[in-house]
Every structure is written in C-alpha cells, then in structure tokens.
Amino acid sequence: MSGADPVQIGLVSSFHRPDANVTGFYFLVTELPAKRVELLHELLPMAKRVAVLVNPADANTTGPTVRDLPIAARALNLEIEVFNASTGAEIGTAFAAMSKWRPDAVLVGGDPLFITERAQLVALAARHALPASYFQRDYVEAGGLMSYGPDYADFYRQVGTYVGRILKGARTTDLPIQQPTKLELVINLKTAKVLGLDVPPMLLARADEVIE
Secondary structure, three states: OEOOOOOOOOOOOOOOOOOOOOOOEEOHHHOOHHHHHHHHHHHOOOOOEEEEEEOOOOHHHHHHHHHOHHHHHHHHOOEEEEEEOOOHHHHHHHHHHHHHHOOOEEEEOOOHHHHHOHHHHHHHHHHOOOOEEEOOHHHHHOOOOEEEEEOHHHHHHHHHHHHHHHHOOOOHHHOOOEOOOOEEEEEEHHHHHHOOOOOOHHHHHHOOEEEO
C-alpha cells in the first residue's frame, strides 16, 4: 500500500501490469487536496486564507499535495500559504507560525507522519480554533472537523481479496495496482459547533457520515 504514485516513484512501470514482483494498492491521498480545498470553501465561503501543512522530508507526498492547490485557490479567490513540519516538535512550531499568518482554515497534507501525530494535529487545530480538513476519517473520529479521502475500510476488504489470490498462486503481473473506488466525506458536527460553524445543509447531505 502506498500514498505516492507507484509509477512516478519507480516501483512499477504500469498500473495494469505491474512488474518487479510488486503489486498492491495506491491511496489517492496526494491527488485530493484541490477537492478538499473546494469542500473547505463550501463550508467557509467567506474564508480568504488557507494554511497547508506538509512534510518536506517526503517529496513523494509533498510535491503532489501542493501541485494543484494554486489552481484551485485562484478559482476560489483563496490565498494559500504552505507550512512545513517533519517532526512532532515541528508540527507545533508550524501551528505557531500559522497563528501569526492568521488563516481561516488549515488543510493537512497526506503523510505517514501526520497519521502518527493525528492526536497532536487535532489538538492544535482546536487550540488555535482553526477549522481543519484531513485526508482520512481517523482524524474526524478523534475530534477533527472534516475529512475527505478514500474509504479505507472498503480498501482493506480489497486487500484481503488480493492476499487470498496471491496465496492461491496468482502472479503480480495479473494483479493490477488498485486505486480507491469509493471516497468518503466525514464531518464532525460537534467540532463544528465548538468552532461556531453552521455547516451548510447541502454539504451535510453529501456527507457519507456525520459525527454528532
């Protein structure tokens, strides 16, 4: 399983017929930030500034995360500023810098470090009263505001199917690298109320799950 494009980082030469005895699942966490910015704008139509947190130590996730954001930002008349963090301590420093820039919201990039430090990220967003968008539901279940990304439960079921096929002797070249077939929007209404936000009814209606 990977959050970076396996073709771009050289793991395989093709999604459909993977070589080098490698196959698996590609989580589209780095291709979704533009859509997540759109959802933030729908939630906060008066927002002007969005901070973006990335891990510069991992170019495979950082590059794609910021690649399409300027285009999305211009379309929505948003100003975007990128903040870097490669350790837990640097996450705290990044949020301190964000508070000086005074963003209206923060978008947390997809990165393994940020998954490990999700409790810290959720706590810092709450401390600074920042509406935050994350790339998987774990953050929202931990008290974060909103997430948009792959349905990991559905993906793990697919992993089980692949493991079964491999154990039965299937070759990697016959097992295409899979991408998410289902994306989910999760909103924590309790967190929205703490932040003083009224979630638009149409956005709530589109949510796959609302935590109350």
